[in-house]
Amino acid sequence: MRKIAATAGLAGVLLLATGTAAVDAATRAATTGGRTGPTAESVDRYVRDYIRRTDLPGAVVTVVKGDKVVYAAGHGHTAGGEAITADTPMPLASLSKSFTALAVLRLADEGRIDLDAPVGRYLPEFTMADPRAEKITVRQLLQQTSGMSDRTFPELTLPAPDDLKDAVAMLRTAPLAAAPGTRMIYHNPNYAVAARLAEVVSGTPFAEFMAATVFTPLGMTSTRTVDTTEELPGAGAGYIRAYGQVIERAHPKWFVNGSYGVVSTAHDLARWLITQNGHGGALPRELVRATQTPSGVGGSTYGMGWSAERTAGGAPMLRHTGWLLTHNSAQTLLPGGEWGIAVVTNTGMISGDDALIISDGLVDMIEGRPDANAAPFTTSADPWLAGLSLLNLGLGLTGVLRSRRWAARRAQRRTWRMIARLVPYALPVAFYLGLAELAGVLLNRVGTLDQLTYVWLALYVWAATGALAAVAVVAARLVHAVRLRRRAVGNVPVSETRRSASTA
Structure with missing residues (x-):
């Protein structure tokens, strides 16, 4: 026409x-x-x-x-x-x-x-x-x-x-x-x-x-x-x-x-x-x-x-x-x-x-195919992410509670070595901050972290709890490390500090 x-x-x-x-x-x-x-x-x-x-x-x-x-x-x-x-x-x-x-x-x-x-x-x-x-x-x-x-x-x-x-x-x-x-x-x-x-x-x-x-x-x-x-x-x-x-x-x-x-x-x-x-x-x-x-x-x-696509049976669709x-x-x-x-x-x-x-x-x-009883995949994936999110929080809490002991064991080491041990904790934070970009690559759409709370809330919570736990552990370890080094400068014996930390 x-x-x-x-x-x-x-x-x-x-x-x-x-x-x-x-x-x-x-x-x-x-x-x-x-x-x-x-x-x-x-x-x-x-x-x-x-x-x-x-x-x-x-x-x-x-x-x-x-x-x-x-x-x-x-x-x-x-x-x-x-x-x-x-x-x-x-x-x-x-x-x-x-x-x-x-x-x-x-x-x-x-x-x-x-x-x-x-x-x-x-x-x-x-x-x-x-x-x-x-x-x-x-x-x-x-x-x-x-x-x-x-x-x-x-x-x-x-x-x-x-x-x-x-x-x-x-x-x-x-x-x-x-x-x-x-x-x-x-x-x-x-x-x-x-x-x-x-x-x-x-x-x-x-x-x-x-x-x-x-x-x-x-x-x-x-x-x-x-x-x-x-x-x-x-x-x-x-x-x-x-x-x-x-x-x-x-x-x-x-x-x-x-x-x-x-x-x-x-x-x-x-x-x-x-x-x-x-x-x-x-x-x-x-x-x-x-x-x-x-x-x-x-x-x-x-x-x-x-x-233009094909059905599961191979017909044009x-x-x-x-x-x-x-x-x-x-x-x-x-x-x-x-x-x-x-x-x-x-x-x-x-x-x-x-x-x-x-x-x-x-x-x-x-x-003519039977009902597959399909459901959104998030209904089966979310329970796993919920468990992993709780694990993140549990590991984070454990790390915070043990941070004083961790700092005491490294009180006499060089600062750069202690910081090097903390660098891997940046990975969960980077993953969280880059999650929107990663989702954009997979979905071929560029969005924001806030929009991700709509798209897949459980995934967002898992990434957020991982980042939160990492930040909390690093912060607690640094606080205790700084305090111990200040005490050492004030002539407080490090051995005494270690004994105190080991009995905590």
């Missing part, structure tokens, strides 16, 4: 022929093993059992097949104590990227932008502290191949802007981590820039533009997009998991529009998934397929708000996950059988990856 169909490329067409609407009845049967798939009753039973086993506070779950809604329901309650139903608005987090991409592609389909033109042609205010940024194209923003990165612009550690214009302005001091078009690097500001571009080209606020081009045509009357987490339902408050408990937490202010600011319901997500399956006719099918087509840049399987500190989400398409799944839960990143686990369980049901 005009420009979008042409730019999808031959590789994309071949991939989609095996993984989207262009599948025959034999492929559909293979995807489900000849079965009809889960029913509303079986999905409801699975979700309720998962909630019971894991004490999940709340969730919305949607399952569609083709153009039919198999299941759309809410469970549990919000952090504010309200019952969650199929009409309860929930933050979609990074699932929002697929919405933004589709809205931008509509501008391209209308001939108002060229996906392969530099962003600066349409958005002169977009500048960076790197001359290579002038070559970033609209397509590269949507495919996350612009070269921008958390490493060069750690957005989550910076004060949150209030609107898209300010979010783009903040990039003026940021360099690139790679040349545009050479690597796929997941970075939320790519989509903030894309949203601001749509806002400027359309001449309307992005929220209104999204409503006019995506939400309203699909009948998603309860769906909207917001600028910051303060505008999310309940200001984004939700829960984290720690030591087998769910703990309510408020969400700090983050800027989310364009990248992860969409709020929707189970019923509206059903309409969205049906459209992604190629049904409904509200949006051109070629545009939908273009967002699902991997870029292939550097072997990337990321398209525009979707990633399109997926995108999303995380806030207090919510997580997942949307999944199984093109071979035209299944679509969307799950949003009010538990936080890593500590409660419930949405992805529930989605995988539903995929297992579709492909």
Whole structure:
């Protein structure tokens, strides 16, 4: 269809022929093993059992097949104590990227932008502290191949802007981590820039533009997009998991529009998934397929708000996950059988990856595998970390109580030798102080220690108790060492001091 169909490329067409609407009845049967798939009753039973086993506070779950809604329901309650139903608005987090991409592609389909033109042609205010940024194209923003990165612009550690214009302005001091078009690097500001571009080209606020081009045509009357987490339902408050408990937490202010600011319901997500399956006719099918087509840049399987993956059974799967500190989400398409799944839960990143686990369980049901009774891995890891944290405190207390004896044994040694014995205690402190950086490497996101208390509280406590114990032992030993040396200078016999310490 005009420009979008042409730019999808031959590789994309071949991939989609095996993984989207262009599948025959034999492929559909293979995807489900000849079965009809889960029913509303079986999905409801699975979700309720998962909630019971894991004490999940709340969730919305949607399952569609083709153009039919198999299941759309809410469970549990919000952090504010309200019952969650199929009409309860929930933050979609990074699932929002697929919405933004589709809205931008509509501008391209209308001939108002060229996906392969530099962003600066349409958005002169977009500048960076790197001359290579002038070559970033609209397509590269949507495919996350612009070269921008958390490493060069750690957005989550910076004060949150209030609107898209300010979010783009903040990039003026940021360099690139790679040349545009050479690597796929997941970075939320790519989509903030894309949203601001749509806002400027359309001449309307992005929220209104999204409503006019995506939400309203699909009948998603309860769906909207917001600028910051303060505008999310309940200001984004939700829960984290720690030591087998769910703990309510408020969400700090983050800027989310364009990248992860969409709020929707189970019923509206059903309409969205049906459209992604190629049904409904509200949006051109070629545009939908273009967002699902991997870029292939550097072997990337990321398209525009979707990633091409495989199920445990080997079938083609399109997926995108999303995380806030207090919510997580997942949307999944199984093109071979035209299944679509969307799950949003009010538990936080890593500590409660419930949405992805529930989605995988539903995929297992579709492909005929038994329920794995999976749960967030922190529920089994936290007891071990709790034990290690108590061990840290116990060792620290023992070290403090024995510090006088330790200092007495070294009272006549050279100062540098005594200090050398204390150097290893810097390791737990360094580990604690560098924990956010280490987590950033593993998660490919740069954050803060405070944010880590949401992501994995038990890990944070373990590192913190280790650092606390180390500091306490070093401080106690130094205090006693200084006191003993002062006494020695005052002609107090060291042997007498040692005898006193040995009887203490």
